[in-house]
Each structure stands twice: as structure tokens, then as C-alpha cells.
Amino acid sequence: MKVNMARYEAASSASVDFLDRNREPPLHPTNNRTISSPQFALSLRKGSLTMFSRSVLRSFASDLRFAAPSSISAAPFPQRACLHQTAWLRTTQTQSHSAIPDTPLGAIPRVQDTQPSTPTSTPNTTTPQTDADFPNAKKPVAPSFDAPIEVTKSLMSTLPHLVGQSPHYVVAELHARPFLLTEGDHLRLPFLMPNVKPGDVLRFNRASAVGSRDFTLKGSPHVDERLFECRVRVTGTESEPLRIKEKTKRRQRHTKTAKSKHRYTIMRVMEVRVKTPEELLEEGAVVVEDTEDTPKVEARS
Amino acid sequence: MFPGSFPVGVRKPCKWVNLKNTSITTMPVKAIKTISSARNGVGAFILQCKRLDFHYCNFGGSSRGMLSFLTKDLAAFAREHPQIEIRVSPRPAKHPVIKGHYINGHEKAICVRNLEPSEIMKKTNILKEANGEKLKRTKKPVTSLNESVRGIWSPYHGDLRGV
Numbered sequence: 001m002k003v004n005m006a007r008y009e010a011a012s013s014a015s016v017d018f019l020d021r022n023r024e025p026p027l028h029p030t031n032n033r034t035i036s037s038p039q040f041a042l043s044l045r046k047g048s049l050t051m052f053s054r055s056v057l058r059s060f061a062s063d064l065r066f067a068a069p070s071s072i073s074a075a076p077f078p079q080r081a082c083l084h085q086t087a088w089l090r091t092t093q094t095q096s097h098s099a100i101p102d103t104p105l106g107a108i109p110r111v112q113d114t115q116p117s118t119p120t121s122t123p124n125t126t127t128p129q130t131d132a133d134f135p136n137a138k139k140p141v142a143p144s145f146d147a148p149i150e151v152t153k154s155l156m157s158t159l160p161h162l163v164g165q166s167p168h169y170v171v172a173e174l175h176a177r178p179f180l181l182t183e184g185d186h187l188r189l190p191f192l193m194p195n196v197k198p199g200d201v202l203r204f205n206r207a208s209a210v211g212s213r214d215f216t217l218k219g220s221p222h223v224d225e226r227l228f229e230c231r232v233r234v235t236g237t238e239s240e241p242l243r244i245k246e247k248t249k250r251r252q253r254h255t256k257t258a259k260s261k262h263r264y265t266i267m268r269v270m271e272v273r274v275k276t277p278e279e280l281l282e283e284g285a286v287v288v289e290d291t292e293d294t295p296k297v298e299a300r301s
Numbered sequence: 302m303f304p305g306s307f308p309v310g311v312r313k314p315c316k317w318v319n320l321k322n323t324s325i326t327t328m329p330v331k332a333i334k335t336i337s338s339a340r341n342g343v344g345a346f347i348l349q350c351k352r353l354d355f356h357y358c359n360f361g362g363s364s365r366g367m368l369s370f371l372t373k374d375l376a377a378f379a380r381e382h383p384q385i386e387i388r389v390s391p392r393p394a395k396h397p398v399i400k401g402h403y404i405n406g407h408e409k410a411i412c413v414r415n416l417e418p419s420e421i422m423k424k425t426n427i428l429k430e431a432n433g434e435k436l437k438r439t440k441k442p443v444t445s446l447n448e449s450v451r452g453i454w455s456p457y458h459g460d461l462r463g464v
Binding site for chain 2: 167168169179180181182183184185186187188189190197198199211212213233235236237238239240241263266267268269270300
């Protein structure tokens with residue numbers, strides 16, 4: 001079958017979640033995510049105006065940008081686009097977009113209170129129609145958390161500033177290596193990632209910082225993965241030119257040559273975004289009082 | 302006064318610049334051209350390999366594995382990848398070769414002489430997943446077309462910092 005493993009669990013501290021391979025993620029911010037400008041202006045008036053004067057302008061500019069029609073079709077060549085997922089194409093194109101869940105996977109309340117549904121055994125001859133048809137080992141693993149995310153009041157009040165500034169970056173960590181990513185970046189991993197195919201969508205869930213031009217949300221050591229979304233698409237593998245190392249021993253005419261040609265996974269960053277406080281509350285975030293070691297959005301001095 | 306010359310104080314009409322018509326108001330406003338660059342995979346994703354050519358020899362012993370690959374495994378591979386055009390053609394008295402053709406116009410060829418069908422499948426997958434670019438040694442993992450999110454540091458802006 002075309003669909004392979006569901007989760008790539010790295011041996012080290014980094015882990016990548018396989019999420020929603022069959023779903024195009026929302027490419028453009030929808031209206032419910034953007035902050036309506038009067039509300040935003042109000043929250044800014046409460047804050048110190050001197051510090052945010054530049055960000056006010058910028059956030060209004062970004063609001064205007066969001067207000068502009070942004071429903072550009074994502075697929076310029078529908079006949080060639082997404083053909084890599086042929087099995088999926090055959091099943092879902094007939095149903096048009098009904099297979100796309102109405103809520104993104106990130107927006108599902110993350111507290112897993114039930115056991116994952118057991119897959120129904122289907123004969124191999126049919127192509128899988130729904131999510132339930134995939135074997136359990138190949139499904140994206142819903143992250144299980146013991147408790148809903150706790151967000152402090154100060155974070156809730158400062159998060160709109162970060163969300164409102166449009167281009168975001170994320171310092172995603174993979175195998176304890178940081179990669180500073182923005183949307184549309186090309187990423188060549190320093191290794192060949194097993195069990196991925198071109199076209200797969202991964203979600204990087206470990207980040208040490210998420211930020212925009214003036215604001216940064218730093219993690220200690222990591223930002224909670226429910227605060228942001230960073231998706232990448234595997235576009236293939238690349239290899240380096242052949243390396244030839246000459247190995248010599250003393251008093252021997254013979255020279256041994258050691259050859260190596262490593263292969264690397266190449267990816268494209270599809271999406272980097274920070275969730276709004278409203279989204280967090282929808283997902284069941286709990287607002288708590290401030291403590292010492294809670295994440296804060298830091299403004300640039 | 303020489304014949305043909307102009308009297309002092311009268312400006313010689315210039316051939317190229319007509320001063321009458323130039324003024325600031327009529328100067329056209331030029332927009333800065335933005336060239337959109339293709340970033341495969343951000344929205345839609347298109348596999349870069351568009352064609353695979355399989356060359357074999359009916360007589361040669363080095364094509365034995367290739368022949369069994371063509372008869373047994375290639376049909377399934379082609380069915381799984383309808384976006385890749387597959388051509389099979391004989392190349393008598395030569396070693397078997399797989400050639401990949403890519404969207405960027407490049408071509409990659411792998412010689413598969415004396416290889417088993419399973420090994421040939423691996424080579425085929427290498428060609429399928431490649432992007433057709435020339436092999437390069439890069440040290441930076443991330444290449445970005447976006448301008449820096451946080452801007453370029455300037456010594457003239459921002460607060461003074463005590464050491």
C-alpha cells in the first residue's frame with residue numbers, strides 16, 4: 001500500500017509526528033484565526049504604546065493583508081499535483097473535499113481520554129476509503145497528553161502581538177539539532193530519514209523558539225507543541241557527490257580508497273504558524289496564574 | 302559668425318532630449334517587479350521525476366536481472382506511479398541502464414549490469430526520488446528565499462546596552 005508508517009520516532013530527543021498526510025493543511029489564514037483589528041487595537045492600548053508602536057502599524061498591515069482575498073487555489077496543475085498519492089487520489093477525488101476533516105487535527109482537543117479506535121480489518125484488494133481502513137501501525141498517532149495545556153494570563157495577553165506579526169520563524173529541533181525555518185524554506189536534513197516517501201507531510205513538534213520580527217516565544221527548553229504548527233513536506237532524497245578518501249599504510253605501495261556517498265532527505269516547509277489565544281481556548285487550554293518559569297513572549301529591545 | 306552656427310544665447314536644439322515634454326508630473330511610476338519563484342511542495346507537490354527509461358539486452362548475461370525485473374516487477378511499479386512515464390526499449394550488446402528524466406530538464410542514468418531485480422528496484426527508487434539537480438556538497442541545511450524575519454541588525458537602532 002502506498003501509505004506507510006504513521007510516526008517517525010527518533011531515537012534521540014527529537015521526534016516528528018506524522019500528521020494528516022491525506023489532508024492539505026490550511027494554506028491561508030482563515031478569518032477566525034486573525035484577530036479583528038478593533039479588538040487588537042484595544043489590547044494594544046492597554047499595553048505600553050512606546051514599545052509596540054512599530055508593531056501596531058505592522059499588525060494593522062498584516063490585518064489588511066489577511067482581509068484581502070486570499071483564496072488562491074493551491075494547485076496550479078491539478079492533473080499533476082498530488083499524483084504521488086495515487087491511492088489516495090483515486091479514493092478521495094471523487095468525494096471532492098468531503099474527506100477533509102472540518103477541524104484541523106491540531107485543533108482537536110489533545111487530551112486523549114479514550115483508547116485509539118481499533119482498525120477494522122479490510123481485504124487487501126480494496127483501496128482504503130476512510131481513516132479507519134488504515135492499519136493502526138500506519139495511522140498518524142494522536143499525541144496523548146495527560147492534561148490540557150496550561151497557559152498563563154500574561155502569555156494569553158501577549159500572544160496576540162506575536163500572532164499578529166505576519167512572517168513567523170520557528171527554531172525546530174530534530175535529533176537535538178536546531179533548524180531555523182520559515183515558510184517556504186528548503187530543508188536538507190543531514191541524514192536520510194527512514195520510512196518516508198516524497199509527498200509525505202510531517203509536523204515538527206519540537207521547537208526551542210517561535211517568533212516574529214519583534215516578538216519571540218522562547219521555550220525552556222522547548223515550546224509546548226500545542227502552541228504552534230510547523231509542517232514540512234518531504235520532496236525526495238538528494239545525495240552528495242562521491243567522496244573518495246585515500247587510505248595509506250606505511251611501507252606499503254598499495255593505497256586503499258574508501259568511497260562514500262551519503263543520501264539526504266529533502267523537505268519543504270509548508271506552514272509555520274502560531275496559534276491564537278482563541279484557538280487555544282477552543283482546544284481546551286486552561287488559563288492559570290503566572291509563575292516564575294512560564295514561557296513568555298519576549299519583545300525585542 | 303560662421304554659417305550654420307547659432308547665435309550666442311540661443312540653445313542648440315538637442316536631437317535626443319525634447320525638453321518641452323519632460324516634466325515631473327508625466328514621469329511614470331514604475332512598480333518593482335517581483336518574480337515569483339517555484340517552491341515545489343509548499344502548496345501542491347509534484348514529483349520531479351517525469352520519465353524513466355529502461356534499456357536492456359535480450360542476449361547479454363548482464364541483463365538477466367533486468368529482464369526478470371521488467372517482466373515481474375515493473376508493471377506493479379508503473380501502476381503505483383502513474384505520474385511517471387515509463388519506456389522500455391532494447392539496447393542490444395550493451396549493459397542494461399535505467400535513465401531518469403526530470404522536470405528541470407536534467408537526466409540521470411544508472412547502469413544496472415549484473416544486478417538482482419531487488420537491487421534494480423532500489424536503483425529505480427533512487428531515480429524516482431531524486432530531484433534532478435546536480436549533486437552538490439552543501440554545508441547549510443536550510444536554504445531560504447525569504448528575507449530575514451527579524452531584519453538585519455543595525456548599530457544605529459535600538460537601545461543602548463550596558464556591558
